[in-house]
Amino acid sequence: MVCSIDHLASAAGVAALRAGGSAVDAAVATNAVLAVTAPFACGLGGDLFALVHEGGTARPTALNSSGRAGSGADAERLRAEGATTMPFREDVRSVPVPGCADGWLAMHERYGRLPLADLFAAAIGYAEDGFPASPNLAATAHLIAGRPGAEAFTPPPAPGDRVRRPGVARALRAIAADGRDGFYLGEFGQGLLRVGDGEYTRADLERSQAEWVTPLRLRTYGHDVWTLPPNSQGYLLLLSLGIGEGLDLPEDADDPLTAHLMAEAARLAAYDRPALLHEGADLSGLLTEEEFARRRASISPDKRADVTDLVSDGDTTYLCAVDGDGMGVSVIQSNASGYGSWLFEPSTGINLHNRGLGFSVAAGHPAEYAPGRRPPHTLVATVVTHPDGSLRAVAGSMGGDAQPQIVQQVLTRLLKYGASPGEAVGAVRWRAASMNGFDTWDSGDAAAVAGLQVEEAASDLLMEGLAERGHPVARTPDAIGHAHVIDIGPDGMRAAAADPRAKVSAAAGH
Numbered sequence: 001m002v003c004s005i006d007h008l009a010s011a012a013g014v015a016a017l018r019a020g021g022s023a024v025d026a027a028v029a030t031n032a033v034l035a036v037t038a039p040f041a042c043g044l045g046g047d048l049f050a051l052v053h054e055g056g057t058a059r060p061t062a063l064n065s066s067g068r069a070g071s072g073a074d075a076e077r078l079r080a081e082g083a084t085t086m087p088f089r090e091d092v093r094s095v096p097v098p099g100c101a102d103g104w105l106a107m108h109e110r111y112g113r114l115p116l117a118d119l120f121a122a123a124i125g126y127a128e129d130g131f132p133a134s135p136n137l138a139a140t141a142h143l144i145a146g147r148p149g150a151e152a153f154t155p156p157p158a159p160g161d162r163v164r165r166p167g168v169a170r171a172l173r174a175i176a177a178d179g180r181d182g183f184y185l186g187e188f189g190q191g192l193l194r195v196g197d198g199e200y201t202r203a204d205l206e207r208s209q210a211e212w213v214t215p216l217r218l219r220t221y222g223h224d225v226w227t228l229p230p231n232s233q234g235y236l237l238l239l240s241l242g243i244g245e246g247l248d249l250p251e252d253a254d255d256p257l258t259a260h261l262m263a264e265a266a267r268l269a270a271y272d273r274p275a276l277l278h279e280g281a282d283l284s285g286l287l288t289e290e291e292f293a294r295r296r297a298s299i300s301p302d303k304r305a306d307v308t309d310l311v312s313d314g315d316t317t318y319l320c321a322v323d324g325d326g327m328g329v330s331v332i333q334s335n336a337s338g339y340g341s342w343l344f345e346p347s348t349g350i351n352l353h354n355r356g357l358g359f360s361v362a363a364g365h366p367a368e369y370a371p372g373r374r375p376p377h378t379l380v381a382t383v384v385t386h387p388d389g390s391l392r393a394v395a396g397s398m399g400g401d402a403q404p405q406i407v408q409q410v411l412t413r414l415l416k417y418g419a420s421p422g423e424a425v426g427a428v429r430w431r432a433a434s435m436n437g438f439d440t441w442d443s444g445d446a447a448a449v450a451g452l453q454v455e456e457a458a459s460d461l462l463m464e465g466l467a468e469r470g471h472p473v474a475r476t477p478d479a480i481g482h483a484h485v486i487d488i489g490p491d492g493m494r495a496a497a498a499d500p501r502a503k504v505s506a507a508a509g510h
Helices: 007-018 023-037 075-080 100-111 121-129 135-143 166-184 187-196 202-206 235-245 256-270 289-296 400-416 421-426 460-468
Strands: 002-004 047-053 061-065 211-213 216-220 223-227 315-322 328-336 343-345 350-352 381-385 391-397 430-433 451-455 473-476 483-488 494-498 506-508
Touching (some): 002 494, 023 315, 023 328, 047 100, 047 381, 047 391, 121 166, 187 343, 235 256, 256 430, 315 483, 381 400, 400 483
Antiparallel strands (some): 216 223, 343 350
C-alpha cells in the first residue's frame, strides 16, 4: 500500500510495487511525482527524513538527508545588519543545500530494486506533458507567480489546468543518468551557485547531505514507536507519548478531558525546545520515566499549565509505503514554509526551501547559523513495531511545528483506543499554537495569545470543555496537518488511510 497527498503520486508508487519494486522504490516514485505536482509542500529544493523497516524483526533504519548551511554562512554579518532571527523568505541565507535528491539516492542504493529511470518515469511524464493543477496548487500559486524561475505558475493556474515543469524533468533525468553529480554538479547545482552568489562553494555541493543515523525508540501502549534523532524534533513525539501514557485518560477518545490531557502532554514536552534542539543534541536523558514523571507532575485534569506554547505552520509532505514482503517506509519531505524561500533555481524552475529559518542568530547558540551546520528541523517520521520487532504501522503528517502533536493524536487513537486508520486520521484535531507565524525561535508576545486551535468540525462540547480548563481556544478553518497511516493487522492484512484534508490524497494498494 501507498499513501500520499496526491492520487497521481500514490498511483506511481503502486505501479512500482506492481513492477516488483520494494516499498522504498514505491516511496521514491511517489515522492518524485510530488516533487513535480506539489511544489507548495515539497520538492527537489527541500530536505528529506526517512525510517525504513526492512521486514521481519529487524530494527528500523533512519536516514537524515537534511541540508547543511553553505560555506558562506555568517551569523555575525546578519547581526551587524540588525537581524535577531533568520530571514524568512527571499534571502538565500535561509537556504541550506537541499537534501532531497541525496536522500532518494541513499534509500535506493540500500533498498531499491528497480532502476531510477523506471521510478522517475511517471514524474518525468507529468513534468514534460503536464499534470492537472490540484486545488491546493491553484489556491497558492499566486504567491510565487511572476518570480524568476516560476514561469510554470505564471499566470497562476485554476484547478485542473495543465501545468508543465520541463526543468524538473531534466533534473530527474540527470539524477537517473548520472546520480548525485548529475543534480548537485549539473544544471541545478550550477544554477544554485549563481543564485547563492558566495553562499555555497562547489565543495558544499560535492558533500552528500544524506546520513544513516540511529533512530530513537520508546515503548508505549504495548508497542515500540521509532522516530528520528536531532536535528529532527522527533523526540517531542516520544516525550509527549511518554508523558501522556501515565495520565488518567478517559475511556472515550472524544472526551474533552482527553483532548485537554493530550494537549498538556504536548505542551509540557515542547515548551523548552528552543534551548534543547540542535544538530548533535543528546536528548536521551529526556526519554526516561523520571523525566516523564517530572513533566507530568505539572499537568492537572482541571487547569491549563502555565508554560509557553511553541507552534507554527509549515508546508511539508508525508508519504508512506508497505510492500508485500513487509518492508515499511515512512518518508517526510519538505520545503519548510509554503513554496519555501520563494527563490527558484531559474534554469530548472525548482523552488528552494527556507529550512535555514530554524537556525539561531544568537552568538554562541548551539544552533547558530554557521558553515556546514544543519538547522533544527520540524520534520518527524514514525514507524511502530510490536515488541518482537515486527512492523505494526507507519505514520506521519505534515504540519510544521505541530507535527509531533498531530502524530501523537493519531497514534494515541490507533494504539490506545483501537481506532482504525480511517478513524485515527479522520478525527477532529487540535494544535497548541502561538498564532505568531512560522518562526522557530521568536517567541515574541506569543505567551499572551498562545492557545489551542481546533478544527472547525469540533463539537461545542469539546470547545467548552477546553475553555473551562483555561485554554484560549479558537476554531480554525485550516486543516491541521495531512496525516497518513498504514496499519498491519494480526493476519498481515494492510489497512490504510490518506488524509482527506489534502483534497486529492489517496491510499492505494496492490
